[in-house]
Amino acid sequence: MSTTTITKATPWSLFRIEQLNEMNWVPRKRHVTAIFRERTLLKIVEGTTPKPVATDLDNPTADEKKQRERWEELDGKAQIQIELTLSNSQMVHIAGAKTAAEMWTQLKQVKERGGKLGILLLCRRLYRTIADDATDIAEHVTELGRIQEELVILGGLISDEDFLLLIISSLPESWDNFTSAYLGASSNAPTISSHEFISLILEENHRRLEKTGDGSAAMYGQAKEGDRGGRSDRVECYNCHKKGHIAVNCWSKGGGKEGKGPRRAKKKERANKAEDAENDFVETAYAAKINSSSLYSWLVDSGTTSHICNDCTVFIELRAANVPVEGVGNAPLQALGHGTVLLDCEVSGKVTTHRLLDVLFAPICAHNLVSIIRLDEAGLEAKFSHGKVQFVRRTDGRVMAMGNKTGRLYPLAARARK
Structure with a gap:
């Protein structure tokens, strides 16, 4: 019976990372890139170190052969690293690739939806991520950071000040007293970075949870009846573009409550429409x-x-x-x-x-x-x-x-x- 010895040269030794699936591209890309840097394979994967080509293809020198063999060895290691960190369902995305650079490029093309549409989708997701008093605040700010990182990957940059204000506006009203202390009373510009503010939020959230003894929303107060977002005055309706409600509660044409506003005396019966609540x-x-x-x-x-x-x-x-x-x-x-x-x-x-x-x-x-x-x-x-x-x-x-x-x-x- 044969045995396998795992050494430092083994591509998956020393590192334990989650395999790529449909949902974890951003953190996994960062982890795998770190492994490539540690193993001096990043230039091979990024394609900045191309395969050496002999001056005379029919009669390469001994040094040229050695350089080509060394490159092929490094490229093979990089390919193994990529392959071993893919789940079975993701292997299809590297089909046909002959080099590590081709594998990496194909993965990025699939996972990083480029162009204006990709940025638009992430921006919509970022501005729609709003917490209420029942939301896990730690998970909430982590999700905001994850979306921002995906935007950076696609080239959709957002300033740190804008991101900080977005975090503040996404928190429920029960956090107003806490957040106002860090906005700066003498000027409109915040006085701390978004990373510092997130650290303060997590610390305050931990203190509140310890005070209540659990993760319930009782100490924060329940959201007002009919207010699903916690801060309805800051929410913009994507149907009529007015603030104070979301599309599902919109009385305007195309909204989820179309025809049910106080100005309409007659409610419209709409069969087979899922938005009729x-x-x-x-x-x-x-x-x-x-x-x-x-x-x-x-x-x-x-x-x-x-x-x-x-x-x-x-x-x-x-x-x-x-x-x-x-x-x-x-x-x-x-x-x-x-x-x-x-x-x-x-x-x-x-x-x-x-x-x-x-x-x-x-x-x-x-x-x-x-x-x-x-x-x-x-x-x-x-x-x-x-x-x-x-x-x-x-x-x-x-x-x-x-x-x-x-x-x-x-x-x-x-x-x-x-």
Whole structure:
């Protein structure tokens, strides 16, 4: 029986990092780049040290042969390092690459959605990340930092002062007294960096949690009724572009509460529209079990012919496209792209992952929508009974997804992977 000795020369020795999957490119890129630097392979991977070419291709000198062999040895080590840190599902992204530089370039092309669209999607995500009194503040500021790092990778720079103000504006009202002390009373410019401020936030959050004895939001006070973001006065509606509410609560045309404002005496009945909510409290309470905000829940919809998602961060791959969307609201929406989303659906305590293909990205859509028509084409039958919906596979009768009726909506017991 043979044995393998792991030495310092072994590419994976001394380092233990998570393999690349659909969701961890940014931290993994930093980790692997550090390994390349430690092993003096970074120039090989970045392509700045090209393969040596002999002056006379038919008759290379001994020194030229030695240089080529040395380069091939380093390139081989770099390829091994890349391959061993990829999960099985990610190996397809380096198919056809013959050098480490080609592998690295292909990975970056897939994982770093470049161009203005990629920057736009991350900016939307950054400005939509708002905490309320039930939010884990430590996770919240970490997520903001992660998004900023992704923006830097794509070339979308944001100044430290702007990022600091964005962090402050994303915190709930219960933090106002704390944040105002660090804004600087004599001028409009903050007096500390964003990194220093994040450190202070984490320290204060730890102190508050210790004071309460747990992570509950009781000491901070509950958010006002109807205020899902914690700081509704700072939130801009992506439907009417007014502040004080989000699109799901918007009374204007195309909003989730279209026709339900105080100026309208008559409520409009809209069948087969997922944004027709009967009761704010019930809808919010159920959505909190899914993802803390109805904006990110997945609702069953019979009016649209495509799956629709309003959150760019859940796409495992996204292609830019201008696609008109009909069947949602009274006016057509415009999708900015389409791609693939992994949806984890819970049935009887077990989670099944579904790969939704050709999902439209429509950031101003009030909800994420699962198209009954698309699921029917995929061999699933929708069964509505006793306030529940089940999607049953026709071939064997297995329930693949389900949800409970909430008001006039049918949210799935599902969560998109990020």
